[in-house]
Amino acid sequence: MDEKITELQQDLTDYEHIVFLTGAGVSTPSGIPDYRSKGGLYSGHSNPEYLLSHDNLSEHPDSFYRFVMDNMFYPAAEPNIIHRKMAAITNEKGWIITQNVDGLDSKAGAKHLIEFHGNLYDLFCQQCQRKFTYQEYAKSYIHASDGGIIRPRIVLYNESINLDKLSQSAAILSEADLIVLVGTSFRVYPFAQLLNYRNALAKIWVINREPIGEDAELNSIIADATDIFNQI
Numbered sequence: 352m353d354e355k356i357t358e359l360q361q362d363l364t365d366y367e368h369i370v371f372l373t374g375a376g377v378s379t380p381s382g383i384p385d386y387r388s389k390g391g392l393y394s395g396h397s398n399p400e401y402l403l404s405h406d407n408l409s410e411h412p413d414s415f416y417r418f419v420m421d422n423m424f425y426p427a428a429e430p431n432i433i434h435r436k437m438a439a440i441t442n443e444k445g446w447i448i449t450q451n452v453d454g455l456d457s458k459a460g461a462k463h464l465i466e467f468h469g470n471l472y473d474l475f476c477q478q479c480q481r482k483f484t485y486q487e488y489a490k491s492y493i494h495a496s497d498g499g500i501i502r503p504r505i506v507l508y509n510e511s512i513n514l515d516k517l518s519q520s521a522a523i524l525s526e527a528d529l530i531v532l533v534g535t536s537f538r539v540y541p542f543a544q545l546l547n548y549r550n551a552l553a554k555i556w557v558i559n560r561e562p563i564g565e566d567a568e569l570n571s572i573i574a575d576a577t578d579i580f581n582q583i
């Protein structure tokens with residue numbers, strides 16, 4: 352384990368185009384529950400994919416609003432050591448492509464950042480496109496002056512991914528010489544397909560609490576990412 356951490360540390364120093372692909376495991380140390388994991392966001396909800404769907408937002412905006420306010424918004428959450436170190440590395444020589452919608456990479460100062468599924472705090476009225484703050488949204492999801500529904504700009508179930516973000520992510524991955532997967536089981540499509548765009552010569556590291564595959568190309572550290580980032 353220690354040898355692997357030393358090798359990872361050396362790679363982060365030596366390689367010049369580093370891309371971090373990240374998921375919920377990066378934000379759980381900041382107190383944000385993991386999607387899909389036991390005890391996480393979806394447990395206790397009979398049909399969470401519906402609650403977080405475009406259909407629910409359209410047909411039952413009140414149900415959608417209560418679900419996201421109760422389960423997804425953590426406005427007091429702060430970036431942790433993982434967000435901060437990734438931001439420092441990628442501001443110098445790389446990118447972060449995250450599935451997370453919590454805005455913590457941005458809060459950590461990451462400038463080369465693709466929020467693949469959007470950002471919860473990017474709130475707008477569907478009627479007039481005006482932007483709203485979280486504080487305004489916390490009071491009401493209805494824009495008083497036109498009756499429009501205010502929503503976060505995140506990708507919901509039955510909505511398609513932003514194609515500009517997909518093509519930008521593909522281009523970034525094709526140029527990366529080092530790819531580090533952190534805190535993601537890498538099961539959510541199309542995010543999980545991003546690796547297909549990588550340069551064949553790129554080295555890949557995985558830092559996750561559980562193995563994500565049998566792929567011999569992957570250098571895995573099965574551990575809590577916080578422990579690893581505290582050491583590098």
Ligand SMILES: [Zn+2]
Nearest residue numbers: 476479494499
């Ligand atoms: Zn409006």
